[in-house]
Amino acid sequence: xxxxxxxxxxxxxxxxxxxxxxxxxxxxxxxxxxxxxxxxxxxxxxxxxxxxxxxxxxxxxxxxxxxxxxxxxxxxxxxxxxxxxxxxxxxxxxxxxxxxxxxxxxxxxxxxxxxxxxxxxxxxxxxxxxxxxxxxxxxxxxxxxxxxxxxxxxxxxxxxxxxxxxxxxxxxxxxxxxxxxxxxxxxxxxxxxxxxxxxxxxxxxxxxxxxxxxxxxxxxxxxxxxxxxxxxxxxxxxxxxxxxxxxxxxxxxxxxxxxxxxx
Numbered sequence: 001x002x003x004x005x006x007x008x009x010x011x012x013x014x015x016x017x018x019x020x021x022x023x024x025x026x027x028x029x030x031x032x033x034x035x036x037x038x039x040x041x042x043x044x045x046x047x048x049x050x051x052x053x054x055x056x057x058x059x060x061x062x063x064x065x066x067x068x069x070x071x072x073x074x075x076x077x078x079x080x081x082x083x084x085x086x087x088x089x090x091x092x093x094x095x096x097x098x099x100x101x102x103x104x105x106x107x108x109x110x111x112x113x114x115x116x117x118x119x120x121x122x123x124x125x126x127x128x129x130x131x132x133x134x135x136x137x138x139x140x141x142x143x144x145x146x147x148x149x150x151x152x153x154x155x156x157x158x159x160x161x162x163x164x165x166x167x168x169x170x171x172x173x174x175x176x177x178x179x180x181x182x183x184x185x186x187x188x189x190x191x192x193x194x195x196x197x198x199x200x201x202x203x204x205x206x207x208x209x210x211x212x213x214x215x216x217x218x219x220x221x222x223x224x225x226x227x228x229x230x231x232x233x234x235x236x237x238x239x240x241x242x243x244x245x246x247x248x249x250x251x252x253x254x255x256x257x258x259x260x261x262x263x
Contacts, residue, residue, distance in 0.1 A: 024249040027241065028139070032132040039129045042116035046078040049106070049113045060116045061106060068117035072105045074212045074222070076119060080112020084119070084219075086211050087186055097186050119212075119219065123226025124170070131234035135242070152246050157239035158232065166232030170225040177218075193217050 023030070042064055048057040064070065072094075073087045082089075091097065094105040107113035115122075139153040158166075180188030189195060193209040196217060202209075212218045 021249070024245045027245045028132060028136055032129065032136060035125070035129040035132055039125050043078070045116040046107070046113035050079050064116040068121050070103045070114070070117060072102065072107070072114050074118045074120070075114040076122065077107055077112040077114050080107065080110070084213050085111065086213060099181070099185055120174070120222040120226050123223045124230045127227055127230030128234055131231060131238060135238050150249070152242050155239040155242065157243070158235040160236070163232050163236040167229050170229040173221045173225045190218060
């Protein structure tokens with residue numbers, strides 16, 4: 001009877017070490033590729049629509065619909081006369097005001113086509129990618145300056161309390177929008193912002209208070225709170241990951257060196 005061939009533990013360990021070493025060494029590149037793809041892909045939904053690949057665009061819209069409401073009045077548009085449209089503008093060609101029907105509007109040849117997630121998602125997730133690139137540049141400059149190919153970026157991890165504090169404005173803005181939409185979608189207190197007009201004695205133009213257009217209060221809040229939370233999150237997570245993977249890289253190198261000495 002033929003004896004089964006046993007596995008080679010040394011080979012398995014060597015392969016596992018190579019995979020681990022590759023990941024520890026290139027973890028930032030892997031993260032940047034992932035987040036770069038994640039934040040750029042929604043912008044290609046309008047592109048694929050315009051170049052005659054609507055099925056690909058539809059797939060992108062579907063993927064991101066799980067994560068985002070995709071309401072057109074809170075989304076950016078490409079290939080049209082405006083970057084953002086009011087609900088009144090949209091209703092001229094898409095006569096629906098309920099949440100679920102409204103989010104299905106992706107645009108047309110006259111309006112242009114919306115990207116696959118809202119302006120809030122753009123402001124929140126784009127810092128994930130930008131922070132990764134920033135860390136990569138910082139690390140490259142430090143390695144070049146010190147001559148140490150294993151040097152880290154030198155970033156210090158944000159304190160937990162500061163990171164959580166940077167999330168609070170986004171939470172307040174998002175929760176108040178949700179409550180406003182639940183009470184009176186399209187005409188709630190975050191749509192009119194009459195309370196803000198009263199507090200500021202109408203010091204700003206009417207377009208600042210009502211709606212979601214670029215330059216409005218709602219747009220500014222989604223932009224600023226998203227950027228603050230996004231950069232804060234990566235300021236907390238990236239240095240922590242760098243420390244973990246740098247430590248693992250050093251440990252693996254020592255173990256491999258020790259194994260080589262024994263052999």
